Structures are given as structure tokens and as C-alpha cells.
Amino acid sequence: MNNLFFAFLCTLVFSNFCFSQNNSAISSDNESLSNPKLVVGIVVDQMRYDYLTRFYDRYGEGGFKRLLNEGFEFKNNHFNYIPTYTGPGHASVYTGTYPAIHGIIANDWYDKEIKQSVYCAQDDDVNPVGTTHNAGKMSPHRMKTTSITDQLRLHTQQKSRVIGISIKDRGAILPAGHSGTAYWFHGKKEGNWISSSFYMKSLPAWVQHFNTSSIAESYLNDTWNTLYPLETYTESGPDLSPYEDKFKGVENSVFPYDLKSLALDNGNFDIIKETPFGNNITTDFAMAAIDGEQLGKNNITDFLAISYSSPDYIGHTFGPNAVEVQDNYLRLDLEIERLLKFLDMEVGKNNYLIFLTADHGAVHNPNYLQSQNIPAGxxxxxxxxxxxxxxxxxxxxxxxxxxxxxxxxxxxxxxxxxxxxxxxxxxxxxxxxxxxxxxxxxxxxxxxxxxxxxxxxxxxxxxxxxxxxxxxxxxxxxDPAVISTWYENGGTTHGSGFTYDTHVPLIFFGNGIKKGHTYQKSEITDITPTLSALLGIARPNGSTGRVLTELFE
Missing domain, CATH: 3.30.1360.150 (Gyrase A; domain 2)
Incomplete structure (x- = not known):
């Protein structure tokens, strides 16, 4: 754990100690609650299903493997629409329906009324909070339907606390729904977590404290090297590969990457987003939110929506066959383990419910596929x-x-x-x-x-x-495996209806979830109806998915 973050978290935990004493004690491991105290939704941006299986032997026991071994996995989980982009993906996960109904048809789309392109989370009628940059002029107002997080708030008379967190604005805003609170990371020369006036007038003290803690600076001054010896990354291609793009300011895409020297050419703090350190700071902030907002500290269910966005940045730049992508997932595995341990300690093992999925997959770089005689272009x-x-x-x-x-x-x-x-x-x-x-x-x-x-x-x-x-x-x-010429020099993208883009993980874990798996097909719009059934609340108003009864059999 980052030493600065550990010091920051200790201070935050101590400041909340007296408050915590007024709440009921954390339940023992074998106690089962009718409803979880905290639901944690985890969306890993651009996580193909086969990243679970391809890197399985390299994962530790406490991260992805713990979710798989103790939770319930839907091995044949797919998106049920085109285009498979980040905005529609997050909206569909949390609304239980597809773009035809929730209205988030892409990340950006052409607005026929005003005759210009609009961004899915753009809102010119709100003001930035925590920055003066337009990166804070965001809200969920373009999403037409309610989300599972909205329904939870309605069900509890707004007593449930709902927080959305992501490096990307849309990865925080759409999951938090219309009635929750969203925070996202603004890089450039600031390196702060921000929000908008749609949610608040000013950042709460715990966010301000986080932003002044120099945690972002510590990652910016770090070096990204492989977690293990480079020669052990046999599940991926060579480090020096013609099928990868690269950071600005480097000759080749090879380890190590000195972030401090690359920062100026790569958006200063924005470079954190394009490395596994973006996952680290997301976990740091999520843990700070649990303490700062006292999530899961009473018997009214709270909801924390975490989107790990850095895998998407890394995937776009380097492609699925890159050592950089594998190293990202080995490091993300440690972040999942760190988060689970924190939840065990702060909320209690049987007091939280997790689902983990992705917002889309990705295709191999067409030049690489062609080198293997596979049609692509x-x-x-x-x-x-x-x-x-x-x-x-x-x-x-x-x-x-x-x-x-x-x-x-x-x-x-x-x-x-x-x-x-x-x-x-x-x-x-x-x-x-x-x-x-x-x-x-x-x-x-x-x-x-x-x-x-x-x-x-x-x-x-x-x-x-x-x-x-x-x-x-x-x-x-x-055609299959045909993508934009933007990626001719390396890297990849997504957006199609082919299985490399539609097949993503889906794991339920924690309170009330039995161990097991199924090969029966599930669709991304089934997540929210299933959560609604588990929580005993109304489904979002546009929901079209089914309840995954395999969890209850």
C-alpha cells in the first residue's frame, strides 16, 4: 500500500472511530444478514472474459481467485447490443436495459437538434466542483431511465448512501444514477478528485483531505516496471512488439516506464490513468469513501460503484497480447485483494455483496491477427x-x-x-x-x-x-476484427457485437451468494434485475433483463 495513502487512511479511520462506536459491531464470519450493509459494484473497463482464464495461474488467492472460488460465476455473460462502448456499458449494467431505452447510445453522438456532437455525461448547465476546468461540467442528465442505485435510494427514503467512483467521469456518473453522488479523477496539472454542482456545492472534507495528501504525486513520481521478472510473462507476446502503440516521448513500448520523465508529454497527472497506478488510486479513493461516508456502518444498505478505468487506457494503447496488459491485470488482482481485505475489516465478511463485470471487451490488433493468418483489417x-x-x-x-x-x-x-x-x-x-x-x-x-x-x-x-x-x-x-485505421500503428479498440467485445466476466460474491458457476447464457442487462431481487427493491423503470435464477437455485 502506498505509504502516503496508509498515513492518510489511518488519520481518516481515527477521526471516524468515535462515530463507529455508536454502530452495531461487525458480524462474525458465520453470521448471515437478510440484506447486505454495503453493495459494491465493480466494473473493469475493457476486461475480456479470457483475462480471467488466461492469467488465472498467475493470480494470487485473495483477489480474482477469491471471487471465483467463493462466489458464483456466470461464464457465458454477454452484452446484448451494439455499440459496446464505455458509456452504454456502464449505463446498461446499472439500468438493466440497453441503449434503445436508457438513451446512452455511445460515448459521444451527433445531436440532430443542435447539429453537433454531444458527450454522454456533458452538462453545460452545471458547474465544476473541486476544479475550475470544464472536466467538472458533467451529470447523468442524458440517461433517460433510473438505475439500481436510484431505486435503492427511493426504497430507503434517500437514507442509502450511494457513491460512484472512477478515473473516467462517465464511469462514475452513470453508475451513481440521478440521485447518488459521483467523483472522478481530473489529471492535467491538478491530479484531484472532482465532482459537479449537480451533486454538491463543495467537496466534503474527506475528499479535500485526500486531494491535499500528495497521494497522486507519489504515483506520478513512480516507475511502472513489471511486477514479476519479465521473462515469466509467457502468457503474453514479447515486450517489444510491432502491434503496440506507445507513450509519447519514448522510442519503443518496453519496460520500465518512468512516469516522472514522461508526464510532461503525456498530460502530466493524466499519465497515471494509463498505468496500473490508476487502479491503485481508485482503490485508495474507494477506501477513503467507505471511511469518509461511513458506508456499510448501519443496517440500511449503501452502494459503492467502483469502475477501474485504467485497463481501458492500457488496452487501447498496447492491445490484448501485450505484457503491459498482463501486468496491469496481475496488479489489479492485488488491488481487488486489498479492497476485499479492507471490506472484511471495515464492513464485515458477510455484510457486503459484490458483483464484478466489465463494460465491454476488446479485439486483438488486426495486424497481429493477420500475422497469424486470421482475417482482420x-x-x-x-x-x-x-x-x-x-x-x-x-x-x-x-x-x-x-x-x-x-x-x-x-x-x-x-x-x-x-x-x-x-x-x-x-x-x-x-x-x-x-x-x-x-x-x-x-x-x-x-x-x-x-x-x-x-x-x-x-x-x-x-x-x-x-x-x-x-x-x-x-x-x-x-466485418469481424475490422477496426479503425487509428490503430494501424498498434493497440486496439472495441464497439462491435462480436464475442471478443461482448463476452465479459460476471461474478457475484458475498452476502447471500452461494458458491458455484453456470454456463447458461446471461446478458449484461440481467445484473440489475438480479440485484433488485436480492435486495428486495423495485427494478429500474426501464429494466428489460431477467433475474438470474441460477443464484437462487
């Missing part, structure tokens, strides 16, 4: 846009393409009206053309998605991700 959106505009002018004597974003085409409604063109006919004509484009597998028109019900395969996934008001007029699907 890169897609240039700008080239498609140029050709589609030219085709539109040639066919309709007008450029009807207003915007292409997130594999969706938005038509210019004014131009359609001026030319007296029927939107449905234009959609089909453009769809037929797009389908001739290399590396595009399928195209769906708005008419298709509004007029049909798809019960399986790609159409089902696209329809679940299609919001009538917010989505475009055409949605196209790329």
Missing part, C-alpha cells in the same frame, strides 16, 4: 464518407450526408425536404451502396429497425442499441 471512415457523399450527389443531385459517427449515417432532413425525396427510399439506396464497401458486413436502415423485430443475431444487437430519437438513419456493421 482496418476501416477508414473518412474514405467511406467521401465516397458516400459523392454517390449521393451523383444519385440525388444533392449531398444528403449530414454526419457519420459511431458507424451511423445521419441524413440532412432539410435537403431531403427541399428535393422532395422520401427518406425511406433514400435510406435503402444508400444502404445498398454502403454494403458494396469493403469491410462492411451489414447495413440497417431506420425503416428496418423501426418496422421489424429482430430476435437474434446481429439485427437483435443493432436494434437494442438503436434509439429512435437519438440514433442515425442508417447503421452499418463492420
Amino acid at each position: 482496418f476501416f477508414n471512415r473518412s474514405d467511406l464518407e467521401t465516397q458516400l457523399k459523392e454517390f449521393s450527389v451523383y444519385t440525388f443531385s444533392v449531398d444528403l450526408i449530414e454526419k457519420i459517427q459511431s458507424n451511423q449515417v445521419f441524413l440532412n432532413k432539410e435537403a431531403l425536404k427541399t428535393k422532395n425525396l422520401k427518406s425511406e427510399d433514400v435510406q435503402q439506396t444508400l444502404a445498398d451502396f454502403i454494403l458494396t464497401y469493403p469491410q462492411i458486413d451489414k447495413v440497417f436502415t431506420r425503416k428496418n429497425l423501426e418496422g421489424n423485430t429482430y430476435n437474434r443475431d446481429t439485427g437483435y444487437l443493432v436494434q437494442n442499441g438503436f434509439n429512435q430519437k437519438r440514433s442515425g438513419d442508417l447503421v452499418f456493421v463492420l
